Amino acid sequence: MSVENLKAYIESGVLELYVLGDLSPEETLQVEEIASQNPEVRDEIAAIEQAMEQYAMQNAVEPSADVETRLFKNLGLSEVEENVNVQPEPIYTEEPRIIRLDGSDAKVRTLRYALVACIALLVVSTAALFITYNKLNAAHDQIASLNLDKQKFAGVVSKLEFENQGLDNMAAMADSKEWATIRMAGQAFSPASKMKVYWNKKDKSVLINYVAMDLPKTDAEHQYQLWALVNGKPVSLGVFGKTDSTNNEALVKMQTIQEAQAFAVTLEPMGGSVNPTMDKLTVMGGV
Amino acid sequence: MTALKKLTLTEPELVQALQSKDQAVLKTLYSMYSSALYGVISRIITHTELAEDVLQETFVKIWQSAAHYDHTKGRLFTWMMNIARNLSIDKLRSKDFKNSLKNQDIENNVSFVDEQNKVTFNPDVLGVKQLVDNLKPDLQAVLDLVYYKGFTHVEAAEKLDLPLGTVKTRIRLAIIELRRNFN
Numbered sequence: 001m002s003v004e005n006l007k008a009y010i011e012s013g014v015l016e017l018y019v020l021g022d023l024s025p026e027e028t029l030q031v032e033e034i035a036s037q038n039p040e041v042r043d044e045i046a047a048i049e050q051a052m053e054q055y056a057m058q059n060a061v062e063p064s065a066d067v068e069t070r071l072f073k074n075l076g077l078s079e080v081e082e083n084v085n086v087q088p089e090p091i092y093t094e095e096p097r098i099i100r101l102d103g104s105d106a107k108v109r110t111l112r113y114a115l116v117a118c119i120a121l122l123v124v125s126t127a128a129l130f131i132t133y134n135k136l137n138a139a140h141d142q143i144a145s146l147n148l149d150k151q152k153f154a155g156v157v158s159k160l161e162f163e164n165q166g167l168d169n170m171a172a173m174a175d176s177k178e179w180a181t182i183r184m185a186g187q188a189f190s191p192a193s194k195m196k197v198y199w200n201k202k203d204k205s206v207l208i209n210y211v212a213m214d215l216p217k218t219d220a221e222h223q224y225q226l227w228a229l230v231n232g233k234p235v236s237l238g239v240f241g242k243t244d245s246t247n248n249e250a251l252v253k254m255q256t257i258q259e260a261q262a263f264a265v266t267l268e269p270m271g272g273s274v275n276p277t278m279d280k281l282t283v284m285g286g287v
Numbered sequence: 288m289t290a291l292k293k294l295t296l297t298e299p300e301l302v303q304a305l306q307s308k309d310q311a312v313l314k315t316l317y318s319m320y321s322s323a324l325y326g327v328i329s330r331i332i333t334h335t336e337l338a339e340d341v342l343q344e345t346f347v348k349i350w351q352s353a354a355h356y357d358h359t360k361g362r363l364f365t366w367m368m369n370i371a372r373n374l375s376i377d378k379l380r381s382k383d384f385k386n387s388l389k390n391q392d393i394e395n396n397v398s399f400v401d402e403q404n405k406v407t408f409n410p411d412v413l414g415v416k417q418l419v420d421n422l423k424p425d426l427q428a429v430l431d432l433v434y435y436k437g438f439t440h441v442e443a444a445e446k447l448d449l450p451l452g453t454v455k456t457r458i459r460l461a462i463i464e465l466r467r468n469f470n
Contacts (some may be wrong), residue, residue: 011456012452012455012456013455013456013458015459016455016462017455017458019361019365020369020434020458021368021369021372022440032360045361047466048466049362050362051462052365052368052462053323053364053365054465055465055469056324056326056368059326060322060325060326061325061326062322062325063321063325063342064335067321067339067342068321071343071346074347075346075347075350077310077313
């Protein structure tokens with residue numbers, strides 16, 4: 001085709017009709033034939049196409065959103081499908097099963113870890129319990145020994161209090177003008193014994209002081225009895241003797257006696273006797 | 288999603304993916320061109336439901352006959368636009384459509400469609416519409432018929448009572464005018 005003919009062909013408007021799809025199949029084939037041989041025709045077609053495309057773009061109208069949904073539904077295509085590589089069907093059906101197995105494996109693993117943790121916890125707990133038990137036993141032992149100590153100290157304290165009371169009294173008696181102190185010395189029955197008895201000159205009361213006596217220990221059936229010798233006759237002033245451990249009084253008030261020349265102590269059966277058992281005369285001293 | 292971010296691919300990429308039946312590309316294609324194609328369709332068919340049906344049919348046809356597209360014969364959009372135009376014209380002439388428009392004939396449709404179209408123009412395309420309006424009236428009349436109404440140049444010649452050659456020349460001059468404005 002000559003240059004003039006080509007120019008006339010382009011200007012005939014057939015290429016515009018070609019782009020608009022307004023040619024018969026025969027005419028269309030002819031245009032394509034000519035275009036394949038002539039770059040000018042191809043360029044012209046391209047320019048027309050671009051103009052029509054831009055024109056269409058500029059006159060675009062947004063369709064409603066559900067057209068797209070319906071379209072993909074109609075075509076049987078998943079609407080949200082965005083990835084290029086679509087997995088074949090069998091892989092899809094297989095995958096959930098694999099995931100499920102993985103899931104249960106993970107669960108078993110988790111349970112195994114939990115079991116190990118439980119055992120470890122049990123071991124630690126047992127050890128802790130054992131240590132605590134030992135400590136508790138040690139504490140019990142300590143408490144017992146402390147209790148023993150406490151009792152011992154309490155005993156010591158009460159003894160000290162008892163002695164202190166007696167000693168206070170002895171000191172008071174020594175200073176006093178009111179009280180007469182009668183010393184009784186050991187007799188044949190118990191030569192090493194000695195004892196003091198205090199006699200009030202005013203009210204005639206008689207006191208004895210456990211601290212101020214040194215007499216042999218009595219057995220369960222016997223106790224000591226204090227006598228006053230009044231004009232050669234023995235008068236009982238009462239019994240004494242530390243038979244009762246709860247008695248913490250060092251001083252014991254005996255019966256009063258208006259007058260006496262001497263005091264004596266005999267060992268008598270429990271409760272005392274009417275008359276003194278002279279062969280068991282332990283101590284005696286005159287006023 | 289597509290309304291927020293338009294997916295784009297180059298034309299060779301689109302064609303290759305389309306012809307290898309890549310499902311994802313149809314989504315991209317729809318995102319890129321549905322509104323441009325709907326612009327063409329909705330000017331030929333003003334009935335919204337029918338126009339949307341045609342848009343759907345257009346994409347179904349694009350998907351199904353992608354193998355027939357030959358890039359040496361023209362741009363992908365030209366091919367798609369002609370599918371849209373042909374389906375629109377088919378619909379316009381179908382019994383279906385005529386029934387839905389209460390048996391108005393094509394010529395009555397033209398004025399009816401024309402009135403409807405003025406309402407559907409959105410502000411973004413007012414400049415273009417104005418551009419077309421600024422064409423010489425004889426050029427615009429021809430372009431309106433063949434582009435907006437789906438007339439063939441033969442039908443346009445009959446409608447305007449002009450020789451075929453004149454119609455063809457006027458179409459060419461109108462498009463040259465568009466080319467000048469876009470370039």
